[in-house]
Amino acid sequence: MKSWIAYWNILLKDMRTYYLKPPNVSWGLIFPLAWTSMFFIRSGTGLEDIMILLPGVVAISILFGTTSMLAVTVTFEKKNRSFERLLLAPISFELLMLAKTSGAILFGVGNAFVPVIIAVFLADLTQIAWHVFVPAVFMIAMVSTFLGLFIAVAVSEVFEAQTFSNFFRFPMIFLCGLFFPIEKLPVFLKPLSYALPLTYGADVLHGAVHGNHMMPFALDLALLAAFCVLLFAASLWNIKRRWIL
Amino acid sequence: MTESICVENLTKNFEKVAAVDGISFRVRQGELFGFLGPNGAGKTTTINILTGLARSDSGTIRIGGIDCTGNPRAAQHLVGVVPDESNLYPELTGFDNLCFCAALYGMGRTKRKARAHELLDTFDLTPAADRKFAGYSKGMKRKLTIAAGIIHRPPILFLDEPTTGIDVASARQLRHLVSDLNRSGTTIFLTTHYIEEAERLCNRIAFIVSGRIVRNDTVEHLIQPIKAKHIMRIACATMPNDIHAKLTHAFSELIFTITNEGFIRVESEKPVHVGPLxxxxxxxxxxxxxxxRMRPSLEDVFVNITGIAADAMRKEKEKRGGGQ
Known part of the structure; x- marks a missing residue:
């Protein structure tokens, strides 16, 4: 019970001090809006393409939203030493890091629904398999957050975290099947696609929105869960190795 | 008496530099233990290891009877930590910072609010309770950081340089608060470079130099050997450069030291006659x-043992952290 009081208050503090601040709310709204508009306008094929583009826009909104925030909530707090206060708290290290990442996961889920809300006014969303779409959004938010955490704890400065994130984020736009089918990628790039977690998230979203997917949903979600565990464990190991000298 | 902290052969190396070099000490329950040394002596590294913020290379640690050697976080519910730099959240108010710190220790909403108000009152910070921490003065920040360290009423408190960089009045108030805390039963592990502060507050003191404890004893025992000495301090508006040599030649039975602050310190086994000097x-x-005429102090002991001038140590620290 005591640990959960700590967990809840860390999450609440992060929500108040970071995620619900006007600049971040506007980033959370404007960024998916910009992506959505850019792809819809550039596709030039009219509103019928919305359902094809929606999974990619949702995934990209989650990815950029979550990974950007971890650099602030973790790297910045480490730099100004307030993270030490959390490390001194008598709660398990795993729960502490879950508390620090829960806000980003919720922020990512929130970001995901900005393009969905826009799409409500432009297309018929009744065909979406929501029972698959919602868990997929949640899993993508988790895996992106843990990827952001992995990056944030590997560097010392906020700007390094942002720069380092881009090495992962931008290739993922092209390699994970968000807008370009993986089958159309050059053969030598395909193994790389399957090594990236977003590939499986995008596959579920495509399946849930318009029915085209490569793998069974259960396998996609299981692989996303495996990536979550792997990235979270690697991040914890890195924090212990680098920050608790 | 029960031991609150028991450390045996603790070592910590940063690459090839021994930050902590096989130190051993015990802090009894209810004691105010001083850990004194110059910058880079290993004080903060020791605190970090004891509180789980750093790992030791070897040695054993017991805190509040719990073996923390393999699991440095095992006794975290028993300790409060006040780091050498305030590490509260600048964007939160003083009150919210305290409530948040209380929540980290699992305190319920009603209890943590009551405790936060109580501590704000104790530390004279009630008028600033709703101001953001970023806008606090240095003294206020230190006070709130100490309040945050004791929010969960820990039986053991680690205080790392609590009065560095704050004004005289705030430092005095903080010393009173530390004394009161100790009187109420809290075991305190205090690191400081202000020797007079350690002398005034601590029951027992360990001197650490280059990662090694060179002396560990009660203040009374530390001062005992020099208690019989006669010390005088002479202040001069101006003095010739060769005055030290001239004094030593003329008064061979006396030991003269010119301090960095421009005082002549005279030490003797017999009473010093002021007039002829x-x-x-x-x-x-x-x-x-x-x-x-001066009373022999812990500063004299420190200088004798470590060979480090206390003034130099204080000035170096203040250059980094601001003056007291």
Whole structure:
């Protein structure tokens, strides 16, 4: 019970001090809006393409939203030493890091629904398999957050975290099947696609929105869960190795 | 008496530098234990290891009877930590910072609010309770950081340089608060470079130099060997450069030291006669403004043991952290 009081208050503090601040709310709204508009306008094929583009826009909104925030909530707090206060708290290290990442996961889920809300006014969303779409959004938010955490704890400065994130984020736009089918990628790039977690998230979203997917949903979600565990464990190991000298 | 902290052969190396070099000490329950040393001596590294913020290379640690050697976080519910730099959240108010810290220890909403109000009152911070921490003065920040460290009423408190960089009035108030905390039963592990502060507050003191404890004893025992000595401090508005040599030649039974602050410190096994000394100084071009007999202090012990001038140590620290 005591640990959960700590967990809840860390999450609440992060929500108040970071995620619900006007600049971040506007980033959370404007960024998916910009992506959505850019792809819809550039596709030039009219509103019928919305359902094809929606999974990619949702995934990209989650990815950029979550990974950007971890650099602030973790790297910045480490730099100004307030993270030490959390490390001194008598709660398990795993729960502490879950508390620090829960806000980003919720922020990512929130970001995901900005393009969905826009799409409500432009297309018929009744065909979406929501029972698959919602868990997929949640899993993508988790895996992106843990990827952001992995990056944030590997560097010392906020700007390094942002720069380092881009090495992962931008290739993922092209390699994970968000807008370009993986089958159309050059053969030598395909193994790389399957090594990236977003590939499986995008596959579920495509399946849930318009029915085209490569793998069974259960396998996609299981692989996303495996990536979550792997990235979270690697991040914890890195924090212990680098920050608790 | 039960031991609150028991450390045996603790070592910590950063690459090839031994930050902590096989130190052993025990802090009894209810004791105010001073850990004194110059910058880079290993004080903060020791605190970090004891509180789980750093790992030791070897040695054993027991805190509050719990073996923390393999699991440095095992006793975290028993300890409060006040780091050398305030590490609260600048964007939160003083009250919210305290409530948040209380929540980290699992305190319920009603209890943490009551405790936060109580501590704000104790530390005279109630008028600033709703101001953001970023806008606090240095003294206020230190006070709130100490309040955050004791929010969960820990039986053991680690205080790392609590009065560095704050004004005299705030430092005095903080010393009173530390004394009161100790009187109420809290075991305190205090690191400081202000020797007079350690002498005034601590029951027992360990001197650490280059990662090694060079002396560990009660304040009374530390001062005992020099208690019989006679010490005088002479202040001069001006003094010739060669005055030290002249004094040593003329008064061979006395030991003279010119301090960085421009005082002449006179030490002797026998009582020092002021008149002849002052006359000699004035005859040799010095302008004496004050001559005062001094009580032998812990500073003299520190200088004797470590060979480090206390003034130099204090100035170096203040250059980094601001003056007291």
């Amino acid at each position: 002052v006359r000699f100084l004035e005859d040799n071009g010095a302008e004496v403004t004050e001559a005062r």
